[in-house]
Amino acid sequence: MTDAPDLRPPTGEVRLTIDGEVCHVPFETTVAAAIAEHRAARGLGPGFRSSVTGMSRGPLCGMGTCFECRARVDGRVLVRTCLVPCRDGMEVRTDG
């Protein structure tokens, strides 16, 4: 028997809302991946926002350099969602 702390990462699911719909994703899923999964499950295209000229935009780099994955997260605008892990209760908006 040992008193060593359990250093394993938490597992399980996270519950969040994307554009008002409840979603469940595995722990440590990025918000960008959650949005992509959410859209794919509804038969929507990979782009999850529009440019000022109306062009569809979506994640390209997955590492924070292209800024194409921006969305509103818990009221904060222009969040690069590829850099943010999902948390319980998070509210994500891709529609402005």
Ligand code: FES
């Ligand atoms: S996908 Fe490029 S910054 Fe997020």
